[in-house]
Amino acid sequence: DQQVKQNSPxxxxxxxxxxxxxxDYTNSMFDYFLxxxxxxxxxxxxxxxxxxxxxxNEDGRxxxxxxxxxxxxxxxxxxxxxxDSAVYFCAASAPGGTSxxxxxxxxxxxxxxxx
Amino acid sequence: DTAVSQTPKYLVTQxxxxxxxxxxxxxxxxxxxxxxxxxxxxxxxxxxxxxKELIINETVPNRFSPKSPDKAHLNLHxxxxxxxDSAVYFCASSRKGQxxxxxxxxxxxxxxxxx
Numbered sequence: 472d473q474q475v476k477q478n479s480p481x482x483x484x485x486x487x488x489x490x491x492x493x494x495d496y497t498n499s500m501f502d503y504f505l506x507x508x509x510x511x512x513x514x515x516x517x518x519x520x521x522x523x524x525x526x527x528n529e530d531g532r533x534x535x536x537x538x539x540x541x542x543x544x545x546x547x548x549x550x551x552x553x554x555d556s557a558v559y560f561c562a563a564s565a566p567g568g569t570s571x572x573x574x575x576x577x578x579x580x581x582x583x584x585x586x
Numbered sequence: 587d588t589a590v591s592q593t594p595k596y597l598v599t600q601x602x603x604x605x606x607x608x609x610x611x612x613x614x615x616x617x618x619x620x621x622x623x624x625x626x627x628x629x630x631x632x633x634x635x636x637x638k639e640l641i642i643n644e645t646v647p648n649r650f651s652p653k654s655p656d657k658a659h660l661n662l663h664x665x666x667x668x669x670x671d672s673a674v675y676f677c678a679s680s681r682k683g684q685x686x687x688x689x690x691x692x693x694x695x696x697x698x699x700x701x
Contacts (some may be wrong), residue, residue, distance in 0.1 A: 572641065577637055
């Protein structure tokens with residue numbers, strides 16, 4: 472039962488263009504969403520997060536949009552740079568109790584930015 | 587000045603053996619986690635500890651036993667290793683409190699191969 476899904480295994484973008492990575496979720500209890508970037512042979516690195524009470528959060532070149540009614544979020548990278556080439560994971564968390572601190576991850580999208 | 591470190595980075599062993607993976611964080615965080623990334627690249631939480639107390643224990647075989655000697659360390663001991671245990675294991679940590687939306691910081695991973 473995959474509660475967080477990234478349906479695009481890969482995305483290829485030209486340098487300077489926009490990269491849009493998508494993520495869908497099924498659990499309506501999720502109230503925080505995070506994006507991580509992962510390079511080969513390294514651990515995931517936190518990029519940006521958004522609370523379910525917001526619909527947009529921006530940090531430099533990275534913007535995350537949340538559409539609660541559609542249970543969909545997306546990460547926009549503008550402008551894309553070759554150094555952005557990595558695997559991007561979407562993750563979600565639900566309120567405390569037994570879910571305390573538990574992140575549920577999508578399967579990742581490989582982003583390749585061509586010079 | 588590595589934030590979250592794991593040893594070893596690679597571990598090759600035979601079925602039936604017992605092995606341990608060590609994790610240390612110098613971020614002053616109170617909560618630590620173990621995740622498993624399987625062959626399909628899904629990152630799934632196994633355990634979390636908050637200030638040496640077990641918080642999350644997902645449906646993990648009891649051959650896996652986490653040990654937290656202090657809040658800066660969370661080790662993973664695996665008994666009677668099986669082929670299906672082959673995966674990359676990531677340690678992570680986060681600060682205390684309501685962990686929703688609080689980023690988790692990951693170690694570089696330990697690639698375990700069971701032959």
